[in-house]
Amino acid sequence: MPRPARQMRLTEAHVARMALLVTPDGPLPPQEAATDEDFRQFAEDILAGSDGSDQIWVFAYGSLIWKPACDFVEIRTGLLRGWHRAFCLGWNTWFRGSEANPGLMLALDRGGSCKGALYRLPPGAAQENIEKLCRREMGRKPTSFPPRWVTVMTEQGPVRAFTFCIDRNSGRYVSGLSEAQIAEVLAKAVGSRGSMVEYLFNTVSHLEQLGIHDPHLWRLQELVAERLDGT
Numbered sequence: 001m002p003r004p005a006r007q008m009r010l011t012e013a014h015v016a017r018m019a020l021l022v023t024p025d026g027p028l029p030p031q032e033a034a035t036d037e038d039f040r041q042f043a044e045d046i047l048a049g050s051d052g053s054d055q056i057w058v059f060a061y062g063s064l065i066w067k068p069a070c071d072f073v074e075i076r077t078g079l080l081r082g083w084h085r086a087f088c089l090g091w092n093t094w095f096r097g098s099e100a101n102p103g104l105m106l107a108l109d110r111g112g113s114c115k116g117a118l119y120r121l122p123p124g125a126a127q128e129n130i131e132k133l134c135r136r137e138m139g140r141k142p143t144s145f146p147p148r149w150v151t152v153m154t155e156q157g158p159v160r161a162f163t164f165c166i167d168r169n170s171g172r173y174v175s176g177l178s179e180a181q182i183a184e185v186l187a188k189a190v191g192s193r194g195s196m197v198e199y200l201f202n203t204v205s206h207l208e209q210l211g212i213h214d215p216h217l218w219r220l221q222e223l224v225a226e227r228l229d230g231t
Helices: 013-020 036-048 126-137 179-188 195-209 215-231
Strands: 058-061 074-092 103-120 147-154 157-164
Touching: 013 195, 013 215, 036 126, 036 147, 058 147, 074 157, 074 179, 074 215, 103 147, 103 157, 103 179, 103 195, 147 195, 179 195, 195 215
Parallel strands: 058 157
Antiparallel strands: 058 103, 074 103, 074 147, 147 157
């Protein structure tokens, strides 16, 4: 018999409540904005690292799962070894955070493993779709989580894909926080594009829909809901 769906403690009601606190745009990070030419070059550089196949895949582990920002013709789930999903990209004071309560975003950090989603880009349209992804993920330069090619294991065999991993030397790398400390950040941070509560809710719920259970994120959604229910 199929296992009944797990019931998240963090709910759409929590998300709606935090949506009332969305703020105007805050100050952008002290980095240069990428240009159209930059995005074209970013995409060309990514394609240059491919194996020459017309099958170009991107590995999604966070918001790209529920907001892909590109066209795709196939989706799979897979396991990436050597990297793990972590709230290690800080501090966001413009899109999902403020100066008073900065946000903390997901990125891939070294060590462990990560289950996520693989999207195959449309044949013949890789360049334009990679540019879309770069506009989403690499709007400022130098980027704090540059793209890299990885091998992801799927039920159909290994898949070579590009993804985005934290640069520990970027100045935006955050480590050493306990789950309780991360939950405290996620329960409060709200910016012009929404709250970290929404970000966490969407990520966990979509992972579960794909059959991926992340124990760390599951504990975080429980801790965040606990904090919201106690205020």
